[in-house]
Amino acid sequence: MTPTNQEHATPQRVIPLTGTVNFRDLGGYQTSSGKSVQWRKIYRAASLGGLTSDDCVLLSDLAIHWDIDLRSPSEQSSYPDQQWPDAQVVLNPVYPTTNFDRIVNYHGIQRLLKGRHRQPKLADPVAQIYQNVILNPHSQAAFAKTFSVLLGQKESEATVFHCAAGKDRTGMTAALILAALGVPDDTIIEDYLLTNDLYDFPNGQTALTNDAVQAAVAKMNTKTGEALYIQGALQTVNIGYGGIENYWREALKLTPADLTTFRQKFLN
Numbered sequence: 001m002t003p004t005n006q007e008h009a010t011p012q013r014v015i016p017l018t019g020t021v022n023f024r025d026l027g028g029y030q031t032s033s034g035k036s037v038q039w040r041k042i043y044r045a046a047s048l049g050g051l052t053s054d055d056c057v058l059l060s061d062l063a064i065h066w067d068i069d070l071r072s073p074s075e076q077s078s079y080p081d082q083q084w085p086d087a088q089v090v091l092n093p094v095y096p097t098t099n100f101d102r103i104v105n106y107h108g109i110q111r112l113l114k115g116r117h118r119q120p121k122l123a124d125p126v127a128q129i130y131q132n133v134i135l136n137p138h139s140q141a142a143f144a145k146t147f148s149v150l151l152g153q154k155e156s157e158a159t160v161f162h163c164a165a166g167k168d169r170t171g172m173t174a175a176l177i178l179a180a181l182g183v184p185d186d187t188i189i190e191d192y193l194l195t196n197d198l199y200d201f202p203n204g205q206t207a208l209t210n211d212a213v214q215a216a217v218a219k220m221n222t223k224t225g226e227a228l229y230i231q232g233a234l235q236t237v238n239i240g241y242g243g244i245e246n247y248w249r250e251a252l253k254l255t256p257a258d259l260t261t262f263r264q265k266f267l268n
Contacts, residue, residue: 022166
């Protein structure tokens with residue numbers, strides 16, 4: 001791959017694009033073991049249906065080869081992603097396309113657990129929905145598909161995954177990715193809450209520096225409010241399954257060797 005100016009620039013958490021907001025790099029986060037997530041390998045985003053031609057050039061320069069669309073089939077067809085050179089779209093709806101009410105009222109966890117773990121009881125109704133997504137077999141298969149794309153990603157490539165706003169479906173997917181890499185829960189919650197701050201900037205065109213992002217993070221309360229949504233998802237993995245390793249194996253049907261490879265691939 002021919003080096004680009006992007007490769008030599010300092011990595012930025014937020015990628016400034018004209019046609020969308022909330023496009024950011026998952027790199028740089030520290031793990032509990034003292035390693036860090038590689039920059040310029042995994043990105044999360046909101047809808048990519050409004051990308052401009054300049055946006056597409058930038059995404060091509062960033063070597064983003066895989067575009068995982070987590071939206072429903074109706075969203076995908078009515079507002080399809082704009083394409084950039086060499087991009088491969090992976091249609092991967094996180095929510096079930098039928099019987100969606102099961103996401104709101106899903107109680108199948110008891111048969112999934114192996115006896116020693118118990119479903120955490122969540123009071124917040126949105127947190128309960130997040131929990132149900134984490135537990136839903138269709139959603140689990142979608143999460144596994146995202147991990148499979150990342151496991152197959154070449155060294156010279158990067159991946160972006162997204163939904164409509166880049167918050168709920170994208171947030172849960174990002175949480176599982178960061179958890180699999182060993183990033184602490186509080187950091188995962190901060191990454192989730194960044195969506196709210198990024199939507200406060202006009203037109204999605206304000207280029208945020210890493211210092212500005214850190215200043216926003218410093219003001220966050222990761223124990224209350226919307227933090228409870230993603231916190232509930234993490235508790236479901238940690239308490240309900242006994243940790244990400246068990247969730248990886250029992251829910252996602254991926255192997256321990258896959259998890260070792262995943263960590264080797266995306267950690268420094």
